[in-house]
Amino acid sequence: DQQVKQNSPSLSVQEGRISILNCDYTNSMFDYFLWYKKYPAEGPTFLISISSIKDKNEDGRFTVFLNKSAKHLSLHIVPSQPGDSAVYFCAARILNTNAGKSTFGDGTTLTVKP
């Protein structure tokens, strides 16, 4: 039973346009959500996060939106740049239990075309 799902394996956008990556979760106990970015032959790196007490968190070109009732979050990248081309993983955790364990989705490969 996959608790975190990224239903789009890939996404292609033009440079300068908006990229929207989606993530759904099933466990209502999750209270903290993170996005990681992964380049080939490197480990994932943290990008942005959001607590369940918020519905939006912004960091420069990156914004994460959380809809708790729909158990859905999305990552918006505006404007998209060729260097944003990577695999993006959504992750969820229960902050004060599960000993900090993060559950990951299968990732979405973003390609930004010049």
Added chain:
Amino acid sequence: EAGVAQSPRYKIIEKRQSVAFWCNPISGHATLYWYQQILGQGPKLLIQFQNNGVVDDSQLPKDRFSAERLKGVDSTLKIQPAKLEDSAVYLCASSLDMTGEKLFFGSGTQLSVL
């Protein structure tokens, strides 16, 4: 600040052979994780240590996988004997402690079992 160090970067073995991976987390990070990432999937937690104690090894195939973190710093993950389905990238990650919100990943070890 040095990141999470892993070695080797690549390993090719035949099925039924044994293999070991090494990880040195960020200095001062008490929590260490080993994740398995199969191609096309997200990272899946194998084992989590807090200092030199195991917090969660519920997803570790204990008949063939073992891990230790004897002095609470670096860690070794071993597979013996390896199966074809063990072909994956093995990622080590660390966080300041179990309440640490984000993980810091190493570059991973890519294992091919032939």
